[in-house]
Amino acid sequence: xxxxxxxxxxxxxxxxxxxxxxxxxxxxxxxxxxxxxxxxxxxxxxxxxxxxxxxxxxxxxxxxxxxxxxxxxxxxxxxxxxxxxxxxxxxxxxxxxxxxxxxxxxxxxxxxxxxxxxxxxxxxxxxxxxxxxxxxxxxxxxxxxxxxxxxxxxxxxxxxxxxxxxxxxxxxxxxxxxxxxxxxxxxxxxxxxxxxxxxxxxxxxxxxxxxxxxxxxxxxxxxxxxxxxxxxxxxxxxxxxxxxxxxxxxxxxxxxxxxxxxxxxxxxxxxxxxxxxxxxxxxxxxxxxxxxxxxxxxxxxxxxxxxxxxxxxxxxxxxxxxxxxxxxxxxxxxxxxxxxxxxxxxxxxxxxxxxxxxxxxxxxxxxxx
Numbered sequence: 001x002x003x004x005x006x007x008x009x010x011x012x013x014x015x016x017x018x019x020x021x022x023x024x025x026x027x028x029x030x031x032x033x034x035x036x037x038x039x040x041x042x043x044x045x046x047x048x049x050x051x052x053x054x055x056x057x058x059x060x061x062x063x064x065x066x067x068x069x070x071x072x073x074x075x076x077x078x079x080x081x082x083x084x085x086x087x088x089x090x091x092x093x094x095x096x097x098x099x100x101x102x103x104x105x106x107x108x109x110x111x112x113x114x115x116x117x118x119x120x121x122x123x124x125x126x127x128x129x130x131x132x133x134x135x136x137x138x139x140x141x142x143x144x145x146x147x148x149x150x151x152x153x154x155x156x157x158x159x160x161x162x163x164x165x166x167x168x169x170x171x172x173x174x175x176x177x178x179x180x181x182x183x184x185x186x187x188x189x190x191x192x193x194x195x196x197x198x199x200x201x202x203x204x205x206x207x208x209x210x211x212x213x214x215x216x217x218x219x220x221x222x223x224x225x226x227x228x229x230x231x232x233x234x235x236x237x238x239x240x241x242x243x244x245x246x247x248x249x250x251x252x253x254x255x256x257x258x259x260x261x262x263x264x265x266x267x268x269x270x271x272x273x274x275x276x277x278x279x280x281x282x283x284x285x286x287x288x289x290x291x292x293x294x295x296x297x298x299x300x301x302x303x304x305x306x307x308x309x310x311x312x313x314x315x316x317x318x319x320x321x322x323x324x325x326x327x328x329x330x331x332x333x334x335x336x337x338x339x340x341x342x343x344x345x346x347x348x349x350x351x352x353x354x355x356x357x358x359x360x361x362x363x364x365x366x367x368x369x
Contacts, residue, residue, distance in 0.1 A: 002095075003085035006318065006336070007367050012086075012095040021079035023094070024110045026103045026117055028072045032063070032166070033122030033183065036152075038159050041122075042069050044183070046320045047088035055125075056159050060166035079107050089317055089363035098366040118176035118210065121167060124184035125159045126192045131216050132255040133243070135289055135333070138324050140256065141185070145192045156192055171206055178210040178236065188219035201230040210280070212237040216254065217262045220269065232277055238284040239315075240266065245300035252293050266308070273310040284312045290365065291319040291333045295346050302354050317363035336368060 001009075002020070009017070028042040035041065038056025040063050042048060052069035053062060063069075072083055086092045090101035105113055132140045144150045145157035170177045181187045181197070188194060200211075211231060213220075217240040244250035247259040266286070273284060288294070288301050298316065305314045321330040335342045347368055355362065362369070 002081050002091065003083075005085045005087045006092055006364055007086060011367065013097075016095045016097065020081055020094075022107055023079060023104050024076040024107045025081070025084070025090070026105065026110065026113055028069070028076055029114055030117045031120045031122065033180075034125045034159060034163055036125050036127055036156070036184065038125065038155075038162075040066070040069075042072055043084075044088070046322075047091070048072070048084050050083050055162040055166065056155065060162060060169055063166065064169070077107075077110065086367075087318075087320060087364055089361075089366070092364040093362075093366045096366040096369070098362070098369075100361050100363070100366060116175065118178045119170050119174040120178045120180055120212075121163070121170065122183050123163070123179060123181040123193060125163070126156045126182065126190045127184040128190040128192070129185040129216070130189035130219055131186070131257050133216075133253060134255065134293075135243075135253065135291060135319055136322065136324075142189070143192070153192075160192060160196070171208060174208070176208050176210055177206075178212055180212040180214065182214055186219065187213045187215045188224055189215075197228050197231065201228045203230060205230065205234060209234055211235045212239070214239040214241070216241050216257065217265050217269075218258050220265045221261075222265075222268045225269070225272070233279055235278050236280050236282055238269065238281070239287060240269075240285070241287040241289070242266075242301065243287070243289050244294055245297040245304055249294050249297055253289075253291070270308040270310050270312070273312075284310070285315050286312055288314070288316045289319050290316055290336065290346070292335045292342065293333070295335050295342065296349070299349055299352050299354055302357070302360055306354075306357065306359065311359055314357075314360045315363060316361070316365055318365060336365070 031043055033041045034055050038054040039051045040053040040055060042052045050068060053066040055063055075082055081091065084091055086095060090104050093100040094104055126143055128142045143152040143156055145153040147153050167177060181193050182190060211234050213235060243253045250257055250259040269284065273281060286305050288298060290298060302314055305312060318336045319333050334340065335346050337343065350368055
């Protein structure tokens with residue numbers, strides 16, 4: 001059965017739990033994410049905490065044929081979510097009776113969906129970022145692969161070489177291969193990823209290659225976007241983590257950030273998207289990770305995002321306990337947990353009609369409703 005993290009099993013109806021065997025998730029078949037020590041996961045590792053290989057020590061072929069990866073896939077074909085937990089926003093939504101899931105589908109539709117689904121490769125092996133957000137890290141981290149004395153930089157450089165070999169294989173086997181840069185740091189601030197984006201922009205660009213960019217938005221300036229303009233036609237999605245609606249809160253949850261610069265960069269992106277400069281972009285998204293230090297202005301955040309003319313998706317999700325956060329810290333930050341003194345205030349805030357806007361995706365906050 002599912003590992004219950006966000007809520008105890010009793011919080012979900014028996015019917016919802018029994019219905020799981022009639023569903024499967026496409027992600028373990030179409031997602032490969034590489035982490036900072038070369039470890040590979042078949043989904044977001046927070047939601048499916050199992051490793052399925054290592055691209056620092058194994059070949060691309062070995063990872064694609066990893067037995068644990070195959071076991072998870074075989075389980076999905078039987079409607080088994082045994083390795084997953086309800087911190088997964090889609091699984092949380094299904095169990096809570098919400099419709100905010102898209103990769104979890106009726107089991108009978110699985111093979112048809114897989115035939116036409118893109119393969120996603122998550123670039124999470126370089127955690128370099130220009131910010132020092134408490135939800136993500138305790139220190140400022142920038143790894144430099146061109147510095148022979150930077151051990152971390154040399155390690156991710158080797159991983160990157162193997163990732164590129166993996167991509168070459170996947171491009172021959174899949175109708176579309178989407179590179180998701182990055183789930184661990186910032187696409188514009190990482191020296192490794194930024195050089196790779198410039199390399200790709202120099203072409204030639206494979207016809208079946210697509211890009212998703214994930215960033216805090218501070219270095220997503222108009223100048224940097226123009227530097228990779230040849231990639232605009234293959235960018236299908238841009239995610240910007242914001243986590244605040246005011247400068248005062250932004251200084252706390254997005255340490256070393258620049259709120260005024262972020263606002264300007266979001267306005268530029270909004271205008272570029274609205275003008276049709278990204279012909280294959282099906283949307284862009286702003287993120288708000290809910291925690292003790294920001295939950296009280298989530299309504300203001302949603303109202304601000306609704307002002308953008310290109311109508312980005314607005315995504316909220318509950319803070320997860322990453323490795324740098326100890327239990328005492330997490331219990332303070334996790335305002336959504338049972339027994340937290342501010343939980344009811346968060347629940348009351350979510351009763352506002354603005355949270356029913358279809359542009360908003362509540363993620364794993366669905367269970368709070």
